[in-house]
Amino acid sequence: MIKKAEEILKKIFGYNSFRPLQKEVIENILLLKDTLVIMPTGGGKSLTYQIPGLIFEGLTIVVSPLISLMKDQVEQLKELGVNSLFLNSSLSQLDYQYNIEQIKNGKVKLLYVAPETLLLEKTIGLLEKINISCITIDEAHCISEWGHDFRPVYREIATLKPKFPKAVFVALTATATPQVQDDIANNLKLKSSNRFIASFNRDNLFLQVVEKTFPLKQTLNFLEKHKNQSGIIYCFSRNQVDEIYEELDERGFSVKPYHAGLPDKTRMRNQEKFIKDDISIIVATVAFGMGINKPNVRFVIHYDLPKNIESYYQEIGRAGRDGLNADCLLLFGYGDIRKINYFIDQKEGREKLVAKQHLDKLVRYAESYSCRRIPLLTYFGEEYHQENCGTCDNCTRGKSDLIDITIEAQKFMSCVKRTGEIFGAMHIVDVLLGSKNQKVLDKRHDKLSTYGIGKEHHRDVWLSIANQLIVRSYLSKDLDYGSLKITEAGYDVLKGSEKVSGKLEVKTKFEKKSITTINYDKKLFGILRTARKNIADKSGLPPYAIFPDKTLIEMAAYYPQTEKDMLNTHGVGEAKFQKYGAKFILFISNYCKKFNIQSAPTVSYSKTKKTKKTASGNKKLRHEIIGEEIISGKSANEIMAEYKIKFDTLLEHLLKYSYTVAPVKTKGLDNYLKCSKEEKIKVLKLWEEYGIEMLRPIFDAMDEKVNYTDLKILRLKYLYQKGN
C-alpha cells in the first residue's frame, strides 16, 4: 500500500520524497487506524490525508473551519487533476445541487465541508447513503476550549462516529500544547498509540532578533535585502499598521495594509492581492494569517513585540511553508515591553499572572545569547541538542567578537548604585552621558560622580550594555517598572573580582541567506515567474497553485526541455505536465536559444554530460575556470594557492560548476575527507533519499559525525557518480 502512496506522491504531486512523519501517518491511516497528527505549520499535513483519500475506494470527507482554506485546497487539488469539491454556505443553490449530484455519482474523492454544513440533517442523510472511507478533521484544535480558535460546533463532529462505523477518523493540528492534544483525542475517542507528533523545529527559518533602535530604518534595510520577495510585517496596533504602510507605499514598495479596522471588502481585497502575488508585502496586525496557505512567504518582520512565544511561533510559522529558506526578524524594544505590560495590568488575578509569565519568557527569548531554537523548542516541550543550528543570529555570529567590557560594566553599575537602584536603563544612560534633561536635573543626578563618565559611547551602545548585564544576571530588572538592581554577581564585577565579556556594538546587522543552495538562473526565473503569474491570473488562481517557487527554481537551474526531465522536476506531476509542460518547455528552450545555452545538464537526473556556454557571453566565470583546472588534473592545493581561495570556496566553485556545466571528478579531493570509509558509503546513499539541496538533514542522519566540509566533498562525488 505504501508503494502506492509513494507512486501518488511522485505522479500526482510531483514530489520525490516524504517529509518527516508523512509516511508513518499515511501508513497508519491506510491500516484504518484513527490518527491524530501534530505537525507544525508547513509540515505537510494535507498530503497525509489526501494520499489515503486517493487510495481509498470511498469518499474522504475533510472538515475545515474556513471557507478560504477549503477553496484554496480544492483549487490546488483540481490543478493536480484530483476530483474534489467543497460544500459550505458560500455556494449558490445551483452549485450546491450540482456538487451533491457529483458526490452521489461517486465521482468525487475528496469532499471539503464546513462543520456546520456537515452536521445538517440533509447532509448526513446524503452521506449515509454513500461509501465513506475517511473523515478528516483539519485544524482540529478548534475542538478544544484550550485552543486558540475554539469552535463549539467542532465538538459535535464526534457524534458522527457511530453513524459512519467503517470510516477511519483523522484529526490534524499545528497546536503543540499537550492539553489541546488530549482534548482532541478525548473528544474524538482516539487512542494514544495513534498519535503522531512531528518536531516543531523549522530549520528553514532563519531567526534573528535585533534591538529596536530606528525601526523604520531597520525595516527598510531589511527590505532592501529581500527585494521582490513576499513577506509580512506584523505590527501591534492598527495605527502602527497604517503608519508603516504609508511609509513604505510612499517609497514605492509594493505593499498593502491589513487590520480589523479596514472595511471588509478592502481587507479581503488586500489579502487576495498578497496571495496572488499582485503585491509583495502586507503590513498587518495579528488578525492576518489565519486561513492563509501561501507557501512562498519569504520573510516575517515583527515590527513590535509579539504577545508571547506561542503567537510568535505561529506568526513566523507563516514563512517558508514551501521548505525554502525564509527570514524572520524581530525588532526588540524595551518600550514595547512597557506597552504590553500596560495592557497586562488591566487584567486581573490568574490571567494577569499568566500573561506576565508569557511575556517574561518572550523577553528572555529575545535577550538570549545562545541558540534561538533552544528556548523556542523548550517552550513546546521539545529538547534541542544541536550545538549550532546554523540558522539563527546567535549561532551564525562568531564567538570571537566578544571583548572585555568590564570597565563599561563597572561604570554602568556604579551609576545604578549611586542613583539608588530605582531607575531604569534609560535614565542611567542619561546620567552616564551627562544629559541635562529635566529628570536628571530634578533628581540632582548631575551632581553625582558618575555623571557624564560614559560619553565615549553612543546611547544605543549603553542600552545594549544594560541589556547584556541583565541577560547575564549582573543586574535584575523589575518587570513592572524596569528599574535595575545589582545582583550578587554584579557586586563581584563592581569589586573587580569578576570580568565581563560582551559586545560594544549594537546588534543591527542582518544576515542574508539565499532562498536555496541551488544556483539558478535568476533571469530565467524571472521570466518563468511572469509566465506563471499570467497563467494564474487567467484562471483566477494564486500563482502557487500553478507551480511552487521551488519548481521554477529547479527549472531555472536545470533547464528541463523534455517530458522526462520536466516530470523529474519538483512539483511537476502528470496533470501539471499535461497542462503546463509544453508552455514552460517553450519558454525554457527559447531562453536557451537566445543565450546560446545549447543544452544544459539536469544534474539531478541526467545521465549524459553536456556542455553549456555561459549566459553572460563568452567570458569565463570563476567557477568555470576552477572547474576546468580540476578537470585538467591540478590539485586542490595548487588551485587554492594560485587563486588565493579557501578550501570551502573551492568546493563552492566546484558545486556551481557541477550544476551549471557538468559534474566534476573528485578523486583528488579524497584525501581531504575526515570521515571513515563506511561513513562515506552511507552518506553517498543518503543523498538519494534526502536530495542534494540541503546538507543539514544528512548531517543529522549521520548523528552529526560527518562534518560539513566532508558532506560538501561527498555531494560533489555523488553528483559525479549520478552524472556518469
Ligand code: ADP
Ligand atoms: P500544513 O497543513 O501542515 O501547514 P501543507 O499541507 O499546507 O502544510 O503543506 C505545506 C507545503 O508543503 C505545501 O505547499 C505542500 O505542497 C508542500 N509539501 C507537502 N509535503 C511535501 C513533500 N513531501 N515534498 C515537498 N513538498 C511538500
Ligand code: MG
Ligand atoms: Mg494545513
Ligand code: ZN
Ligand atoms: Zn541557533
